[in-house]
Amino acid sequence: xxxxxxxxxxxxxxxxxxxxxxxxxxxxxxxxxxxxxxxxxxxxxxxxxxxxxxxxxxxxxxxxxxxxxxxxxxxxxxxxxxxxxxxxxxxxxxxxxxxxxxxxxxxxxxxxxxxxxxxxxxxxxxxxxxxxxxxxxxxxxxxxxxxxxxxxxxxxxxxxxxxxxxxxxxxxxxxxxxxxxxxxxxxxxxxxxxxxxxxxxxxxxxxxxxxxxxxxxxxxxxxxxxxxxxxxxxxxxxxxxxxxxxxxxxxxxxxxxxxxxxxxxxxxxxxxxxxxxxxxxxxxxxxxxxxxxxxxxxxxxxxxxxxxxxxxxxxxxxxxxxxxxxxxxxxxxxxxxxxxxxxxxxxxxxxxxxxxxxxxxxxxxxxxxxxxxxxxxxxxxxxx
Ligand code: MG
Numbered sequence: 001x002x003x004x005x006x007x008x009x010x011x012x013x014x015x016x017x018x019x020x021x022x023x024x025x026x027x028x029x030x031x032x033x034x035x036x037x038x039x040x041x042x043x044x045x046x047x048x049x050x051x052x053x054x055x056x057x058x059x060x061x062x063x064x065x066x067x068x069x070x071x072x073x074x075x076x077x078x079x080x081x082x083x084x085x086x087x088x089x090x091x092x093x094x095x096x097x098x099x100x101x102x103x104x105x106x107x108x109x110x111x112x113x114x115x116x117x118x119x120x121x122x123x124x125x126x127x128x129x130x131x132x133x134x135x136x137x138x139x140x141x142x143x144x145x146x147x148x149x150x151x152x153x154x155x156x157x158x159x160x161x162x163x164x165x166x167x168x169x170x171x172x173x174x175x176x177x178x179x180x181x182x183x184x185x186x187x188x189x190x191x192x193x194x195x196x197x198x199x200x201x202x203x204x205x206x207x208x209x210x211x212x213x214x215x216x217x218x219x220x221x222x223x224x225x226x227x228x229x230x231x232x233x234x235x236x237x238x239x240x241x242x243x244x245x246x247x248x249x250x251x252x253x254x255x256x257x258x259x260x261x262x263x264x265x266x267x268x269x270x271x272x273x274x275x276x277x278x279x280x281x282x283x284x285x286x287x288x289x290x291x292x293x294x295x296x297x298x299x300x301x302x303x304x305x306x307x308x309x310x311x312x313x314x315x316x317x318x319x320x321x322x323x324x325x326x327x328x329x330x331x332x333x334x335x336x337x338x339x340x341x342x343x344x345x346x347x348x349x350x351x352x353x354x355x356x357x358x359x360x361x362x363x364x365x366x367x368x369x370x371x372x373x374x375x376x377x378x379x380x381x382x383x384x
Contacts, residue, residue, distance in 0.1 A: 004038040004039070005038060005039040005040075006036065006037055006038055006039060006040060006041055009024070009040075009041045009044075010023070010024060010025045010041060013025075013041070013098065016096065017096055017097065017098055018095070018096040018097065018272075019278045019279060020193060020272065020277045020278060020279060020280060020282065020283050021095075021096060021097040021098045021193065021194070021280070022097075022098045022101050022162050022192050022193075022194055022280050023098065024041040024042050024043050024098065024100070024101070026280070027042050027043070027160045027161065027162055028160065028161035028162065028183070029042075029160060029161065030042075030158045030159065030160055030161075031145075031154070031158060031181065031183055032153060032154045032158050034158065041100060042160050043098065043100040043101045043103075043104050043160065043162070043163065044100050046104045046157075046159045046160055046163045047100060047103055047104040047107060049157045049158075049159060050104060050107045050108045050111070050144070050157070050159075050163075051107065052150075053111070053143075053144075053148050053150070053157060054148060055111045055112075055143045055147070055148060055369065056107070056108075056111060058369065058370075058371050059076065059077035059078035059081055059110065059111070059113075060076060060077075060078040060371075061076070061371035061372055061373050061374070062076060062077040062078075062113060062114070062115055062116075062117075062371055062372060063076070063077070063115065063116050063117040063325075063372050064076055064077050064079075064080045064117060064206075064213075065117055065206075065210055065213060065312065065313065065318070066213055066217055066318075067116070067321055067325075067372065070217075071216070071217075073216060074213050074216065074217070075209050075213055077110050077113055080110065080205065080206065080209065081106070081107060081109070081110055083205045083209065084106045084109060084110075084198070084201050084202050084205045085103055085106040085107055085201075087106075087201040087204055087205050087257075087261060088102040088103065088105070088106040088197050088198045088201035089102060089103050089106075090261060091197045091200075091201060091261060091264060091265060091268075091291075092194060092197050094265050094269075095193065095197070095265065095268060095269065095272070095291075097193050097194050097197060098194050101162055101163065101192070101194040102194040102195075102197050102198050102201075104159075104163045104166075105163055105166030105194060105195050105198040106198040106201060106202070108140060108144060108159075108163065108166060108167070109140070109166065109167075109198055109199075109202055110136070110140070110202075111140045111143055111144070112135075112136040112137060112138070112139030112140025112141070112142070112143055112167075112368070113136045113139075113140075114134075114136070114329070114367070114368045114370070115325070115329070115367075115370050115371055115372045115374070115375045116322070116325030116326075116328070116329065116372055116375070117322075117325075118322075119321075119322040119323075119325040119326050119329075120325060120326075120329055120367075120368075120375075121134060121135070121136055122326065123325075123326045123329045123330050123333075124329070124333075124364055124367065124368060126330075127330065127333050127360075127364070128360060128361075128364050130360075131357055131360050131361060131364075132176065134364060134368070135170075135172070135173065137167045137168070137169050137170065137173045138167070138172075138173045138176050138177065139365075139368055140167050141164060141167040141168075141173065141176075141177050142180070142365070143156075144156055144157045144159050144163075144164060144167075145157075145164065145177075145180065145181055146180070147365060147369075161183055161184075162192060162194070162195075164177075164184075165191055165192060165195055166191070166194075166195045166198055168184070168191060168195075169191075169199060171187070174187045175187075188284035188285055189284070189285060189286075189287075190283065190284055190285070190286060190288070190289050190290075191284065191289075192280055192283060192284065193272075193280075193283055193290060193291055196289050196290065196291035197291050199291075200264060200291055200292070203301075204257060204260045204261060204264070205257075207260070207301065207304055207305065207308070208253055208256055208257045208260070209253075210308050210312055210313075211225065211231070211253060211256075211304075211308070212249070212253055213312075214308070214311065214312040215249060217317070219311060219312050219315045219317065219318070220307075220311050220312060222235060222245070222248070222249060222252075224311065225307070227307065228300075228303055228304050228307050229300055229303060230256065230259075230297075230300035230301070230303070230304055231252070231256065231304065234252050234255045234256055234259070235248070235252045237255075238251050238252055238255065259297075260293075260297070260301075263293055263294065263297045264291065264292070264293055264297075266294075267292060267293055267294045267297075268290060268291045268292060271290050271292065272290050275290060277290070325372075328375055328376065328379045328383075329367055329375060331379065331383055331384070332367060332375065332378055332379055332382070332383070333363055333364075333367060335382045335383070336363045336366070336367075337359065337360075337363060340359060340363075342382055343362070343363070343366060344366075347362050347363075347365075347366045348362075350362065
């Protein structure tokens, strides 16, 4: 009998992936049974479902750090996500992990973010305090499990357990997920290696591109970065090689990213080998995460992160924008709360009018889904 393409993909995985990688045929599967695809593995299918979702398309108009409409060259949530995917795939492939699973997790990793970056998340978290708060990881889980409406037989995207595991970055997220979906009944201390890779790929990506965007915005300079040892080592090494400042910056960023990726691969390979784990179950129960940097790189990274916090994320220019964004979203929330008629029918029609909790949750979901420009438009429409 001829094998389907899916079966051939699964056989190839068995040949090429490590025993501690997640093999797609060993997936815990989907909540709702569906016909299997003849031409795609389950994780390929999940990857495609995420790309075709509404929440994913909205990432194009959501802020990463610098406001979406401020300039055409800053990262948006979407371009940030694409960079994370690329980094995650590279690392997963070298470590003989499931590249497609790492790709799917990376594609979905920021799908739960609000408009206006972390400012939006802080506002909703504050307002939703009595109802469990707001966290973009848990919200991402809710989007793929409940909020996307694309299929006649179920809510959400019905992704495999392993892709949804990618949202469980904190214990609290797991507990909240468990409360709405009993498939998340057994908490493991750590995530699959593919999910660990996607998490660190996110950090490598934003640490690097926030330097680039920070310089572009004029908040930091090549000179001010000299207090960051990891950066100055690389930049000084390259300084004589080119005269053009822009090219020097690009080269330095490229080398920085490469050093972080290769350093991560080197140390993680070593740790995985020493741990002698042979299965995903052992990875999830191991005493610590296995994908990590050595102490030297970790220390260097912490100094870089502190520099970015002090000089980029907390820069008065960014802070001012953040305050405006907070005002926009909190004003919108109270407008909808006092006059739910202003909510669109697809939102207001679903709410039990006697439940304050349902009203809060519906408004929160609606606002969390907004892009920067849609939130601004709604604010101009209903605001003071
Ligand atoms: Mg991210």
